[in-house]
Amino acid sequence: MKQIRNTMIRAGLDALYFSGAHRVLRPIFGGVGTIFMLHHVRPAHAGLFQPNRHLEITPDFLRATLAYIRASGIDIVTPDEMQRRLAEQDFSRRFACFTCDDGYRDNRDFALPAMQDFDAPLSVYVTSDFADGAGRLWWIALERVIAKTDVIEAPIDGEIVRLDTSTLVGKEMAFDRLHGWLRGLSGAELTRQMGALCAAHGIDQDAISAELCLSWDELKPFAADPLVTIGAHTISHCNLAKQDEAGALHELIASRTRIESELQRPAVHLAYPYGDRAAAGPREFALAQQAGFATAVTTRPGVIFADNGAQLTALPRVSLNGNYQDTRYLPVLTSGAATAMYNGFRRGSVA
Numbered sequence: 001m002k003q004i005r006n007t008m009i010r011a012g013l014d015a016l017y018f019s020g021a022h023r024v025l026r027p028i029f030g031g032v033g034t035i036f037m038l039h040h041v042r043p044a045h046a047g048l049f050q051p052n053r054h055l056e057i058t059p060d061f062l063r064a065t066l067a068y069i070r071a072s073g074i075d076i077v078t079p080d081e082m083q084r085r086l087a088e089q090d091f092s093r094r095f096a097c098f099t100c101d102d103g104y105r106d107n108r109d110f111a112l113p114a115m116q117d118f119d120a121p122l123s124v125y126v127t128s129d130f131a132d133g134a135g136r137l138w139w140i141a142l143e144r145v146i147a148k149t150d151v152i153e154a155p156i157d158g159e160i161v162r163l164d165t166s167t168l169v170g171k172e173m174a175f176d177r178l179h180g181w182l183r184g185l186s187g188a189e190l191t192r193q194m195g196a197l198c199a200a201h202g203i204d205q206d207a208i209s210a211e212l213c214l215s216w217d218e219l220k221p222f223a224a225d226p227l228v229t230i231g232a233h234t235i236s237h238c239n240l241a242k243q244d245e246a247g248a249l250h251e252l253i254a255s256r257t258r259i260e261s262e263l264q265r266p267a268v269h270l271a272y273p274y275g276d277r278a279a280a281g282p283r284e285f286a287l288a289q290q291a292g293f294a295t296a297v298t299t300r301p302g303v304i305f306a307d308n309g310a311q312l313t314a315l316p317r318v319s320l321n322g323n324y325q326d327t328r329y330l331p332v333l334t335s336g337a338a339t340a341m342y343n344g345f346r347r348g349s350v351a
């Protein structure tokens with residue numbers, strides 16, 4: 001299914017590119033700027049089974065994107081500056097804002113050097129538990145479990161299901177099925193089920209955050225770089241919409257104050273974990289404001305319009321997706337045509 005979806009998205013991007021439709025649509029859907037969403041930035045690695053590939057781009061593709069943005073005369077701004085422009089409705093120049101979720105060490109090792117080449121600012125949204133080396137990056141643990149086994153049993157929706165993971169196709173199908181199931185569980189149940197899968201297949205889930213994420217000690221010098229802004233991504237990387245109101249508010253406030261006390265600098269920008277409609281809606285937008293965040297970004301696809309200034313804690317983003325690392329798509333993505341296509345050509349509504 002995922003392959004078919006990717007093929008259709010690529011066909012849609014190609015259609016927009018080759019037809020030139022994005023140039024026609026740009027005045028309507030182009031908005032005033034774009035917030036790019038990134039996760040890992042690191043060299044491509046061999047290996048056919050990479051179900052999380054959409055969450056990583058190469059440093060070369062990031063540089064190509066930055067070169068395109070610069071050549072287009074678009075300003076690359078910090079979230080503070082983006083907030084100012086939206087608050088003051090100052091849209092004399094188009095802007096782009098580069099944001100990385102989760103707090104991966106490769107953001108420091110590969111993304112920052114690329115940003116420095118272009119003197120371009122970068123925001124990294126840090127999950128407190130990951131910086132503690134105690135968080136659970138369950139989607140990566142799941143990839144590792146499936147990579148090393150030929151068969152997996154799991155109680156999907158209360159029924160023990162046996163999945164053949166002996167072939168690449170089997171592994172990809174199993175990942176989609178298990179990911180979809182796990183994604184719908186509550187936090188405690190997700191932890192329990194992933195714990196059982198990791199224990200059954202000998203994966204050390206607890207080691208993954210320290211292996212991949214910046215620690216607080218590493219974040220201190222990183223945050224001191226003038227191009228870097230550190231934002232919050234909650235304490236535990238939970239789905240906020242599944243928490244009760246007090247729990248969700250605690251995740252927001254505690255993650256902000258933790259970053260501020262560890263790094264001794266303000267953390268007033270937020271990215272909602274998962275960030276889609278099932279994870280961040282009107283209640284979370286209001287809570288983020290209550291928790292003192294000046295801006296908050298979702299994973300809802302869209303470019304920024306002037307009227308997004310009315311709700312700065314519900315901002316859409318454009319994913320720099322590892323499955324579409326082709327510079328010819330960049331004019332399409334920044335025109336807003338691709339996300340407009342995704343949104344059924346309705347102007348992006350945030351609610």
Ligand SMILES: [Zn+2]
Nearest residue numbers: 101102273274
């Ligand atoms: Zn995340």
